[in-house]
Amino acid sequence: MEYFGGNFNVTWVITVIGLLVGTRVPSSRAWTSAEETALRSSLEVGYEDDVRPSEVTSIFMAFQMTSIDGVNTKEQTFSVSGWWVLEWEDPRLTWTPASHGNIPLLQYYEDDLWTPAIVVSNSLSDLSAIDEDTIPLRVTYEGVVTWHPPGILTTGCEMDTTHFPFDVQTCSLQVTSFGYTLQEVVVNSTKGMRLDFYSENGDWEIMRLWDDYDTYTDNGEDYARMTYYAKVKRLNTYHWLNIILPVIVSGILVIFVFLLPVDSGEKMGYSLTCLLTYVVLLTLIAADMPTTAKHTSILEVYLTIVLILSGFAVVCCIVSIRLYQMPDDEKIPDFVIKMTKKCWPWVDGRKDSVKKSIKDDGKVHPESGVNYQKEATVLSPRAFAEKEKGLRTPVRRLSLASVNSKDDIYSEELIDGKICSVVMDKMLFRISAVFIPAMTVIIMIVLMAG
16 A cells, blocks of 8 residues: 555545545526526515505606607607616515525516606607507616616707708707606606717707706696707708709899890890799798798798899889880880989999090081080990990090080980980999898808807
8 A cells, every 4th residue: 555745545535536526516596487486476476566666756867869850840840769768766676686596687567567657748749658568677686677668759849940041949858747746756867868879860960968857737736847958950061052052143143134135135034034033942941941920031031032122123124125115206204314314324434524535636516516626535325325235336426515514414305215224224233233242141141140
């Protein structure tokens, strides 16, 4: 018989090791269906799902937003997708995990447990309490109940379209505790609206999220109410290309109605086209605007003003064509002649003096017969009109003595229908070339500043 180290018999050592290996060490209890069934049975004893967990139950809420489905300015609705995060404590649902197979939590469905009656009170699609019988509630061994019922919510939202399409809207989800007063259920917010799983929207950008707690009174009883706000800004790239630029270009084109000669034969058709263009643009924009008197779009006001100017341009074109084609023996109204005489120096560019191209040619004044050593070569009123129309005409010479006063060169006796037509077109062109661009710039600045 051999000895190991002189003290231990090898056979004895091997025998002891074999006994230790063959002996099972008791393990900790693990989850089994039997353990969970037993735990559920023990928790359900005396449990009533119609009875709230405590005298004053605090509900902690949040909304996990996944997307903005739409902000409809015409219907004044705000639609989002996501799920609610509700949490409360139920002392009746507590246990010791070590005594029940180390089970840390259980799942229950809505019909098996007490749930708060909370309603999205500004919803337009469904005013029933928040519920979802297919989503289980998770209950921890400490009695903390967590529930995530999903939903697609559509709520009413008052739209302010004053600065459309550069508008910013503030919409909300308002949740209210129904059936339970403040002495029974209190609604609190944890993180308001969350964006952990949010997908960007192509039309709207979220600028700010916040929540607000208040109460309301019904029949002398106070109830809790929580409001979740979302401030969103319209992404206007699409509107720049499809609304703003066409509006600006169409407004500029109205100016050139008065620059188009009557002889072209297109003056009336061009003016009517500009008018109809603005009618179509105003119709398209009005289709997106809410039918409310609370807010008026600045862009709509601008379109309406330019539409009126386009209508005025059509009327002026009719008058201009009528004057231009007026027979020589037909009398021009006195007020037209007076207005033409007042406006002519402005469009002719000779307000203070008409002494131009003076030269010493020794010609005799055709009316007085007096020889003037110096003469002014000035286009007569009719020659001026023909020149503006691109027609060739002989130059009529008026002596310096007869043109020292601008009343002589712009004499009412020399004004005919063609002159009235040309002067009116040139005067209206200058006015509109200043007014329409200036108004457009001011409107765009006000819209973008909003």
